[in-house]
Amino acid sequence: MTDSEQGQKVEQVHLGILFTAFLTISLCGVGGGSGIIWARRITVETRRWVTDGEFADIISLCQFMPGPNIIGIAVCVGAKMRGAIGAIAALCGFLVVPWTVGLALGLLYLQYANLTAVRNILGGIATSAAGLLIATGTRLLKPYHHRPAALLFAVLAFILITVGKLPLFAVLFSVVPLSILIAGIENARAR
């Protein structure tokens, strides 16, 4: 923007550039966990589409919402740059290639899923993957060590799903309001 004049509109980002930027992020995030790091590097540092503060805002907004959080970054940055069509372009870039490749490889796998060897390998991976999920959740518990009420609600949600075998909505709509109520009381007392 060397020739930028006062009051000039923000340069319109080409939809193809949004698409390829998020395609890059999705491909760099291979290996899990590091997706957000790449999203920040490309959207904040390389492209300067959002500031660090905006990025942090988007992350906290996404953690507040349902769905796969990292996808929210694509939607929000795309929406900021080009509105609804930008969100769709960023989302397509983020999803289309990994989805197509992943689906094709997966279906190739499924062709052989009745072979004992393939079944055994998949079974072994599922066994580890379940452990990873438990570890992810356990790590998230850490900030609540000093909040017994929060731990109680985590345990309650856990028991209602695993032992009670209740549907997700039943657990959410019974435990979450209570948990918010208690958090509100704690918050009011802290003042």
Add this chain to the structure above:
Amino acid sequence: MTGPSAPLALTVHLAWVSSISFGGFPTVLPDVRNFVVGTNRWMTNQEFANLFAMGSQSPGPNMILMMSFVGWKVWGFPGALASALATFGPPCAMYFIAYRLWNRFRAAPWQRVVRLGLAPVVVGLVIASGTVMAHTADNSWQAVAVTIATAAITLATRLNPMWMLLAGGILGGLGLL
């Protein structure tokens, strides 16, 4: 299970649970397992665990992929596409609307309280998902031991999770689980 009613039911169910998947899609795994394996008997526990394994080792949007495999099992390619859209469509629409409204409620005090209340419940749900998937996938004490060891190693070290999945796959492939 042929005809359009099965894929339609699956798509509607996925769209519904994705709308309430606070904290990410893994929290809905027990619910989807009950729907797919329990209520509708479209596949066995083992098949569901296999799809979970395939999703876990995929780079990128792995829960969307896993649900696409579930959709594929029920109705081929259209089922896979419908399941993918049902998994990310509703949350994305909500992200978009929330982003537009964000400036209005970002400073609201209730926003912080809601997050304080919601977060620990989500943590409980994620651990519950891992436990339910372990229950679905582990058929032997060796498998249970691998699940526990994976969780312990992940908590104690900063090892890339891919190594853990690889180790699980090798142990499974050798027929040890």
